[in-house]
Amino acid sequence: MIEVKNISKTFGDTQILHDISFCFEKGKTNLIIGQSGSGKSVLTKCIVGLHKPEQGEILFNGRDMVKMNNRDKKSVRKEIGMLFQGSALFDSLTVMENVMYPLTMFTKMNKAEMKERAKFCLDRVDIIGKNDLYPSEISGGMQKRVAIARAIAMKPRYLFCDEPNSGLDPKTSILIDELIKDLTQEYDMTTVVITHDMNSVLEIGDNIMFIYKGHNHWTGNKESILTTQNQEVVDFVYSSKFMKMYREKII
Numbered sequence: 001m002i003e004v005k006n007i008s009k010t011f012g013d014t015q016i017l018h019d020i021s022f023c024f025e026k027g028k029t030n031l032i033i034g035q036s037g038s039g040k041s042v043l044t045k046c047i048v049g050l051h052k053p054e055q056g057e058i059l060f061n062g063r064d065m066v067k068m069n070n071r072d073k074k075s076v077r078k079e080i081g082m083l084f085q086g087s088a089l090f091d092s093l094t095v096m097e098n099v100m101y102p103l104t105m106f107t108k109m110n111k112a113e114m115k116e117r118a119k120f121c122l123d124r125v126d127i128i129g130k131n132d133l134y135p136s137e138i139s140g141g142m143q144k145r146v147a148i149a150r151a152i153a154m155k156p157r158y159l160f161c162d163e164p165n166s167g168l169d170p171k172t173s174i175l176i177d178e179l180i181k182d183l184t185q186e187y188d189m190t191t192v193v194i195t196h197d198m199n200s201v202l203e204i205g206d207n208i209m210f211i212y213k214g215h216n217h218w219t220g221n222k223e224s225i226l227t228t229q230n231q232e233v234v235d236f237v238y239s240s241k242f243m244k245m246y247r248e249k250i251i
Ligand SMILES: Nc1ncnc2c1ncn2[C@@H]1O[C@H](COP(=O)(O)OP(=O)(O)OP(=O)(O)O)[C@@H](O)[C@H]1O
Pocket: 011, 016, 034, 035, 036, 037, 038, 039, 040, 041, 042, 043
């Protein structure tokens, strides 16, 4: 579980985050949604310790990231798996080497152990027989799976996914969403997903925080977002004609 309590962040004279609180639950996919520029990335960077908020607490199972020294931060970061926008695989490393990378950096495993762990993770995300290929030789959807395998290689307690569906077709997006949800439950991780994708919101939104102009403006889940009367959420979620028609049918 990650508890964010009363987080505020200012750059220069501009306050970006205003007194944000939210609980990211264990074993759940917790979504951060909101318009471009609303503060999702700044909040995420505060959570993982890349920005220091002026105020508030960020508790990783009770351990406050804001107050930690660098050594303790590093040790919490080892428990975090990151899935970056656009996969961010290393072009010059093979699929297998990409997944082994965090193990070579942060563990004392020998090569055989690393290979075994990487193979297990690749099998789990259904990447079979591609171990010696380079990222440019596999599809975007496969690259995303490899990036997920790399993110879970260290058996993280916390998984952060930044726009996991960017650049994917709708069908592949749903498969990636399902994979993230299944892994979250299987490994009982606290998963945080930043997304603009409304399909994801409706498929995997166990807990949802809607950030509006740096405030936690609305919280709910994939069911309650369907019927919310919060005007800013309605404007955000139901901006397309199709979604407007859908809402008219269900309300
Ligand atoms: N390092 C920084 N210094 C100053 N301002 C920043 C910095 N990082 C972000 N900002 C500002 O904070 C605001 C929120 O940015 P942020 O990147 O968190 O938005 P976002 O919701 O993630 O947007 P998007 O969906 O487009 O990625 C923006 O006005 C941005 O310019």
